Amino acid sequence: MFGGSFDPPHVAHVALASAAVAQLQLDALLVIPTGQAWYKERALSAPEHRLAMSQLAFDGLARVQVDPRELQRAGPSFTIDTLEALQVENPGAQLYLIIGKDQFAALKSWHRWEDLLQIAIICIADRTDPTWAEAGFNPKIRLLRPLVHLQLPLMPLSATDIRRQITAGTATPQGLVRLVPEAVARYIERHRLYISP
Numbered sequence: 340m341f342g343g344s345f346d347p348p349h350v351a352h353v354a355l356a357s358a359a360v361a362q363l364q365l366d367a368l369l370v371i372p373t374g375q376a377w378y379k380e381r382a383l384s385a386p387e388h389r390l391a392m393s394q395l396a397f398d399g400l401a402r403v404q405v406d407p408r409e410l411q412r413a414g415p416s417f418t419i420d421t422l423e424a425l426q427v428e429n430p431g432a433q434l435y436l437i438i439g440k441d442q443f444a445a446l447k448s449w450h451r452w453e454d455l456l457q458i459a460i461i462c463i464a465d466r467t468d469p470t471w472a473e474a475g476f477n478p479k480i481r482l483l484r485p486l487v488h489l490q491l492p493l494m495p496l497s498a499t500d501i502r503r504q505i506t507a508g509t510a511t512p513q514g515l516v517r518l519v520p521e522a523v524a525r526y527i528e529r530h531r532l533y534i535s536p
């Protein structure tokens with residue numbers, strides 16, 4: 340499971356999905372855009388836009404599919420609910436949760452985070468080795484399985500910065516295609532996303 344707001348999905352997200360499939364030898368990777376994100380201070384773009392952009396971004400990647408279940412769920416989106424549903428749907432399967440180092444650092448603030456550790460192997464996406472001290476996380480707390488570190492190229496991108504550039508008018512169409520997949524750039528332009536009214 341690779342969840343996120345994907346507002347918008349960018350080329351580092353796509354690189355991470357490819358790396359996860361290859362390095363973990365996954366049978367399938369579900370990209371799951373979050374529904375109502377309880378942890379976000381800002382309002383997310385409309386679910387239909389984030390779903391469409393995610394489908395465009397990850398289209399064609401082997402063993403990767405976009406799963407809309409959290410967008411269809413009423414109320415706040417919690418990762419544990421999705422993992423439990425996947426566990427029921429795939430009995431006997433080993434589940435992996437792909438998260439960034441910043442998400443890992445905040446893991447203890449997640450809803451039912453200890454239960455999450457019982458269900459899935461945590462895979463941290465970062466350019467440097469994760470350390471417990473940096474994350475402020477106690478490794479002796481119910482960690483049944485070792486963490487997995489995904490090797491990624493240096494790609495200092497963030498959806499926040501991409502949205503800011505578009506809002507400020509500093510992201511040209513040519514520049515945008517270096518930040519997001521070309522189909523996503525066209526979708527953003529066509530729907531005039533992230534442009535202040």
